[in-house]
Amino acid sequence: MNDIFISHASEDKDAIARPLAAVLRARGFSVWYDEYELRVGDSIRAGIDRGLGSCRFAVLILSRSYFVKSWAQWELNALLHVEASRKAQFVLPIWHEVTRTDVAQFSPILADRVAVTSDTGIDAIVASLLRVLHGEESAVETDPLADYEVLYTVHQAHYGRVLKCRRKSDHALCIVKESESRCVDLAALRLLTTVQVENLASPSKVWQAGRFTYEELPYVGGIRLSQAVVPQIGGLTGSVLESCHR
Numbered sequence: 001m002n003d004i005f006i007s008h009a010s011e012d013k014d015a016i017a018r019p020l021a022a023v024l025r026a027r028g029f030s031v032w033y034d035e036y037e038l039r040v041g042d043s044i045r046a047g048i049d050r051g052l053g054s055c056r057f058a059v060l061i062l063s064r065s066y067f068v069k070s071w072a073q074w075e076l077n078a079l080l081h082v083e084a085s086r087k088a089q090f091v092l093p094i095w096h097e098v099t100r101t102d103v104a105q106f107s108p109i110l111a112d113r114v115a116v117t118s119d120t121g122i123d124a125i126v127a128s129l130l131r132v133l134h135g136e137e138s139a140v141e142t143d144p145l146a147d148y149e150v151l152y153t154v155h156q157a158h159y160g161r162v163l164k165c166r167r168k169s170d171h172a173l174c175i176v177k178e179s180e181s182r183c184v185d186l187a188a189l190r191l192l193t194t195v196q197v198e199n200l201a202s203p204s205k206v207w208q209a210g211r212f213t214y215e216e217l218p219y220v221g222g223i224r225l226s227q228a229v230v231p232q233i234g235g236l237t238g239s240v241l242e243s244c245h246r
Contacts, residue, residue: 003029003133005055007075011065016096016118016125020059023126029133052082057089057132062115063096067106076107092132094118094125095208099186119207120144144209148176159183160212164219173219177203181213189215 004024008017013035021033032055052058058079066072083090093115095103104111116128124146148165151173155162160179167174189206196202203215 002032002055003057004129005032005052005058006061007058007079008061009063009065009069009072012061012063012096016061016094016122019122020061020125023122024129027126027130052078057092057129058082059092059094059129060110061094061096061118062098062103062106062110064098064102066096067098067102072106076110080109089132092129099208100181117208119205120209144178144207144212144214145176148174150176174204175201175217175219177215177217178212179215181208181211184213186213189213 006017006021017033018035021031021036024031060076060079079091091110091113093103093110093113094117095115096118100111103115116125118125127146145163145165147168148163149168151164151166153161154164154175160177160183163176163178165174165176166172186206186208189203192202193204193206201217201220203217205214205216207214
C-alpha cells in the first residue's frame with residue numbers, strides 16, 4: 001500500500017504538487033502521483049481509482065484551478081467515500097492561494113477542516129504531513145512561527161499581536177504580525193509585498209494558518225509614536241489626534 005495519494009489540478013504541478021511529491025519520496029514515502037504512475041494510453045480514471053484504494057492518505061491540493069475542473073467534484077466524492085468507508089482520517093487538505101470562503105463555496109465540509117496553506121512553504125507542509133503519517137497527530141497542523149525565534153510580544157490586542165522575532169535562516173531581526181483573518185484583507189497584504197515605497201514598511205512575506213494571517217515586516221528600531229509625539233501625555237487623543245491626522 002502506498003503512503004500518499006496526491007490530488008491536484010495540472011496548473012498547480014510546478015508550484016506545489018511536483019515538489020511536494022519529490023520531497024516526500026526523498027523522505028522514503030511511497031507516493032501515488034500521476035507523473036509517476038500513469039503511462040501513455042492508461043485510463044486516468046481507472047488509475048486514480050486504483051491509487052485511491054491503495055493509499056493510506058490522500059493529500060488534496062485545493063486551488064482556484066482545482067475548483068473549476070469538471071472532474072473535481074467526482075474526485076472529491078471518491079475521496080470522502082474512501083474516508084467514510086474506512087471510518088478514519090484520509091483526506092489531508094492543502095490550501096493553495098485560496099481562503100476559507102473560497103473553499104466553503106466549493107465544499108462546506110472541507111472548509112471546516114484544519115488545513116495547511118501553501119504560503120508556509122514545502123518544508124512546513126511536509127512537516128505537517130509527517131506528523132500525520134507517523135501517527136503523532138490526528139489533524140494537519142503546523143507551527144506558523146516555526147521559522148522564527150520569538151523574542152517578545154511588542155503589542156497585543158483582541159484581534160492579534162505583534163512579535164519581535166529573529167529569523168532562524170539568517171538570524172536577522174524582524175517583526176511578525178499575527179491578526180485574525182477576518183480582520184485583514186489577504187489580497188491587499190499580498191499586493192503590499194510587491195510595493196517598495198520609501199518610509200513604508202511593506203510585508204516581505206504573508207501567510208495563513210488556522211484562523212490567523214501572518215505578516216513578516218522589517219524591524220525598525222525606535223520608540224512608540226505616542227512617546228515620540230506626546231511623551232507627557234502618553235497617547236494620541238482628542239485635538240492632538242485630530243491635528244496629527246490632518
